[in-house]
Amino acid sequence: MASQVVNLRVNERSREFLAAPGTPLLSSLRDALGLMAAKRGCAQGSCGTCTVLLDGRPVMSCLVAVETVDGASVRTLEGVARGGDLDEVQSAFLEGFATQCGFCTAGMIMTAEALLDRNPDPTRAEVVEAISGNVCRCTGYGPIVDAILDAAARRRKEDAAARRKEDIAARWGTADIAATPGTADAAARRRS
Amino acid sequence: MARLRGRGYASVNYPTGMNLGGDPSQALIHATTTGTFVVSLSSVDLGQGLKTVVAQCAAETLGLPMENILVDTADTDTGPHCMGTFASRGTHRVGNAVIMAAAEAREVMLAVAAEELEVDAGDLETDGTGYIQVKGAQERRIHITDLALAAHFTHGRTISGRGMFLKEKNDPVPETGEMDPDSCQAHACTVAVVEVDDETGVVEVLEMHNAYEIGRALNPAMVAQQVEGGAWMGMSHALFEATEPYYPARDHGPRDFTEYLMPGAADIPAYHNAILERPAGNGPFGAKGIGEMTANAPIPAIANAIFDACGVRLDTMPFTPERVLRGLDELRGYHD
Numbered sequence: 163m164a165s166q167v168v169n170l171r172v173n174e175r176s177r178e179f180l181a182a183p184g185t186p187l188l189s190s191l192r193d194a195l196g197l198m199a200a201k202r203g204c205a206q207g208s209c210g211t212c213t214v215l216l217d218g219r220p221v222m223s224c225l226v227a228v229e230t231v232d233g234a235s236v237r238t239l240e241g242v243a244r245g246g247d248l249d250e251v252q253s254a255f256l257e258g259f260a261t262q263c264g265f266c267t268a269g270m271i272m273t274a275e276a277l278l279d280r281n282p283d284p285t286r287a288e289v290v291e292a293i294s295g296n297v298c299r300c301t302g303y304g305p306i307v308d309a310i311l312d313a314a315a316r317r318r319k320e321d322a323a324a325r326r327k328e329d330i331a332a333r334w335g336t337a338d339i340a341a342t343p344g345t346a347d348a349a350a351r352r353r354s
Numbered sequence: 355m356a357r358l359r360g361r362g363y364a365s366v367n368y369p370t371g372m373n374l375g376g377d378p379s380q381a382l383i384h385a386t387t388t389g390t391f392v393v394s395l396s397s398v399d400l401g402q403g404l405k406t407v408v409a410q411c412a413a414e415t416l417g418l419p420m421e422n423i424l425v426d427t428a429d430t431d432t433g434p435h436c437m438g439t440f441a442s443r444g445t446h447r448v449g450n451a452v453i454m455a456a457a458e459a460r461e462v463m464l465a466v467a468a469e470e471l472e473v474d475a476g477d478l479e480t481d482g483t484g485y486i487q488v489k490g491a492q493e494r495r496i497h498i499t500d501l502a503l504a505a506h507f508t509h510g511r512t513i514s515g516r517g518m519f520l521k522e523k524n525d526p527v528p529e530t531g532e533m534d535p536d537s538c539q540a541h542a543c544t545v546a547v548v549e550v551d552d553e554t555g556v557v558e559v560l561e562m563h564n565a566y567e568i569g570r571a572l573n574p575a576m577v578a579q580q581v582e583g584g585a586w587m588g589m590s591h592a593l594f595e596a597t598e599p600y601y602p603a604r605d606h607g608p609r610d611f612t613e614y615l616m617p618g619a620a621d622i623p624a625y626h627n628a629i630l631e632r633p634a635g636n637g638p639f640g641a642k643g644i645g646e647m648t649a650n651a652p653i654p655a656i657a658n659a660i661f662d663a664c665g666v667r668l669d670t671m672p673f674t675p676e677r678v679l680r681g682l683d684e685l686r687g688y689h690d
C-alpha cells in the first residue's frame with residue numbers, strides 16, 4: 163500500500179509528513195520529525211520508554227500505527243518544558259537524582275505527566291501502579307517514585323499560587339498586588 | 355501453611371580496577387578562548403555519573419566553578435586512551451588522570467595570570483568563583499574569561515594539561531604469593547529480611563540494609579543512587595533474572611521484557627543505606643570504586659535469609675518459587 167500524508171499536532175505545532183501504512187507513531191516522531199526523546203527500548207509494548215501523550219492519554223507509541231491517529235494531538239518530552247524552564251516533573255527528577263543512564267526517563271516523565279494531569283494528589287501505590295509498564299534498569303525505581311510524588315506536591319503548590327493570583331485578579335482587576343489601589347498606598351505609608 | 359520470615363547477612367570486598375597488562379587511563383584538558391576547560395576523554399559514562407565526578411575533580415583541582423568544565427567523553431578514535439568502563443575503575447583511574455591534567459593546566463593558568471597581574475605565580479590563588487587573585491590583595495585579580503582571552507591573543511599560550519594514570523601490572527611474588535593486583539578495595543555488607551511463602555515458594559524481600567566503605571563519596575547523592583540501584587539489581591539476580599529459568603527445553607526461555615522477569619516498582623523493599631568514608635591514599639580525593647559491587651552482597655544475603663526463614667539452602671540463582679518448593683519438599687522428606 164502507498165504511503166499517505168499524516169497530520170499531527172505535535173507539541174502544539176501542526177506537523178505533516180509521509181508515512182507507510184503501519185508505521186509506528188514512535189518511528190514517525192523519531193525518524194520523520196526528528197523528536198528523539200521517546201526511545202525505542204523494545205518496539206513491542208513491554209518497556210514504556212516510548213511513552214507519549216496521545217490526546218492527553220499515555221500510550222506506548224511503538225504500538226500505535228500512525229495513520230490510525232491522523233489529526234490527533236501528541237505531546238512528547240520535548241513539549242514539556244515551558245519556555246525553556248523545566249516543569250515540576252522534570253525538576254523533581256533532576257533534583258531527586260531519579261535518572262542514571264536516562265534511557266527510561268522520557269517515558270517515565272510522560273507517564274508521570276499523564277498521572278498528575280488526572281490525579282494531582284496520588285498515593286505512593288497509585289504512582290507505582292502508573293509506572294508499572296515502564297522498565298528502569300538503573301535506579302531501582304525508588305528515586306523515580308519519590309520524584310513523581312515530589313512533582314505532585316510542587317504542582318499542587320504552583321496550582322494553589324496560580325489560584326490565589328486568579329482570585330486577586332478577579333477581586334482587584336489585576337494580578338499585580340503592588341499595583342492594586344490601596345495596597346501600594348498602604349505600603350508607601352508604611353515606608354514613610 | 356505460613357509465611358516464614360528470615361534474616362540473612364553477607365559481605366563483600368571489592369577490588370578497584372584490574373591487573374591485566376597494566377591499567378591506564380589518560381586525560382587531556384584545555385581552555386577555550388572564553389575560559390571553558392574541556393576535559394577530553396575516551397572513557398564512557400553509561401549512566402553511573404562519571405562525567406559529573408570527573409568534572410568535580412577538574413573543578414576542584416583548577417579552583418574554578420563546575421560551570422567552567424565541559425567533559426567530552428567516549429570517542430575512542432580521537433580521545434586519550436582509556437581501558438574502559440568496567441571493573442569499577444572509572445572514578446579511580448579517570449579521576450586520577452583528570453586531577454593530574456587539571457593540576458598541570460592550573461600551573462599554566464597561574465603562570466599566565468602572573469604575567470597579566472605582574473606578580474609571582476606563587477603569590478596567586480583561585481577564589482573558586484572564577485577569579486585568580488593575589489593572596490592578601492584580593493582586589494588585584496583577573497577573571498578566567500579575561501585570562502583565557504589574554505592567553506590566546508596576547509601571550510600565545512595554551513592553558514592545558516596532560517594526565518596519565520597507570521596502575522602497573524603486578525605479578526605475584528613466587529615465594530609468598532603476595533601481590534598488589536588492584537589499587538584498593540571497597541567493602542560492603544548487606545542484611546536482607548525476607549518472607550518465604552512455604553505454600554507457593556515465593557520469596558519477598560521486605561528490607562535491605564546496606565553499609566558501604568568506599569574511600570570517599572565524591573558525590574554522595576550519586577553514591578546513594580548506585581547503592582540503591584545495585585541493591586535492586588542484586589535482588590533481581592537473586593530472585594528473578596536468568597536467561598533460562600525454565601526447562602526442560604531452551605524454547606521456554608524468556609525472549610523479551612514480558613517474559614524476562616525483573617522486580618518492578620511494586621516489588622522494592624525498604625532500603626536503609628549507610629556510607630562510611632575512609633579515604634584511600636591512591637584514590638582521587640580518596641575515592642575507591644563502588645560500581646559493580648553494589649549488586650554483589652544482596653544475593654548471598656537473600657540466600658542466607660531464605661535459609662534462615664525455612665531451612666532451604668539454595669546455591670543456584672535465581673531462587674525461583676520452584677527451587678524453594680523443591681528444597682522444602684526435600685526437607686519434608688518428599689521425593690518425586
Ligand code: FES
Pocket residue numbers: 201202203204205206207208209210211212213222223224225
Ligand atoms: S519501545 Fe514501546 S514499549 Fe518498549
Ligand code: FES
Pocket residue numbers: 260261262263264265266267297298299300301401
Ligand atoms: S535510568 Fe537507566 S533505565 Fe532508568
